[in-house]
């Protein structure tokens with residue numbers, strides 16, 4: 080399944096119309112004739128082709144896996160089956176998150192092609208933040224998404240057999256997990272050919288991190304947890320580039336790095352990317368202070384993000400405890416109900432600790448590793464960029480080596496300000 084089949088060919092703007100015309104439901108959705116369809120390849124992520132196709136009656140988005148890492152070129156080969164895992168993830172999570180995910184219209188196993196609704200007039204959250212916009216409901220919508228997706232795929236909501244099936248299925252998504260294992264948890268802390276950073280400005284801190292034993296132990300511990308703690312089905316790459324927004328609507332996309340793992344991994348990815356947006360704002364400011372209000376707003380998102388996640392997760396747990404973990408039948412008398420409430424709160428507090436750790440790791444890998452993010456990359460002046468990145472790295476370091484300092488979102492906000 081992973082390698083190109085006889086049926087596989089990478090689509091182009093020229094071949095997409097014939098491809099869609101042969102799939103009746105998609106042809107009908109677009110309307111008219113293939114000659115009338117407008118096709119644009121818009122993929123700007125690291126891995127895939129993405130085509131937007133507009134016809135007289137409607138539109139579709141076609142996402143196709145390439146047999147290599149797009150941003151690196153054909154020398155970095157990559158199996159195609161990430162498209163299948165992305166489709167499988169949507170199948171499982173879609174019913175629980177509803178309109179927080181795009182509607183999936185078609186999956187073609189031969190061409191490793193996923194077809195979904197076009198999200199318009201949505202834009203990528205990261206791009207909107209770089210442009211200086213605010214999206215009032217985005218952080219809480221993503222929190223809601225993670226709470227629903229993780230709770231309903233955990234042992235709290237389902238018999239263990241269902242999660243065991245997910246573990247077995249998504250264990251096959253090894254190519255993306257390998258990328259995470261290397262690029263997120265290891266490479267930023269060692270000399271690795273794919274690493275890069277703003278140099279020479281950050282040479283000192285990159286070297287210091289590589290020599291920092293407590294930091295490496297902390298990062299490796301979270302790496303081990305990523306591999307050994309199958310709490311729920313994860314999105315696996317939930318940064319601000321995986322969220323599309325309007326002023327009033329939020330959708331989570333691109334779950335091809337999905338696997339079963341610790342819930343804090345998704346939470347931490349989102350928090351880290353909001354924090355990086357915060358640290359990057361001075362680099363985008365048209366004049367000193369021009370982005371101060373937006374910066375403040377970005378920091379203020381951490382608290383409602385966390386509160387929404389925690390509240391939603393606990394509400395779901397209290398209402399839908401149908402799984403083999405903490406069987407509801409054990410907690411019916413008042414003393415047990417009370418004890419369960421305390422255990423639930425302790426569990427969520429543990430998720431917060433994981434969130435802080437995984438957020439620190441995400442920040443470090445986006446600045447010192449291979450896959451950088453546009454928040455910093457779009458700052459043309461390297462001195463200015465490095466100043467923003469250094470502040471983010473300082474915070475990330477504290478998050479990993481002094482985790483006891485972070486028990487509430489307010490701790491995180493205060494430390495970000497101080498950094």
Ligand code: SR1
Nearest residue numbers: 125148258259262316450
């Ligand atoms: C080679 S892929 C690099 C990164 O892009 C994806 O979006 C993931 O974040 C991955 O780590």
Ligand code: MG
Nearest residue numbers: 124316321333
């Ligand atoms: Mg992606």
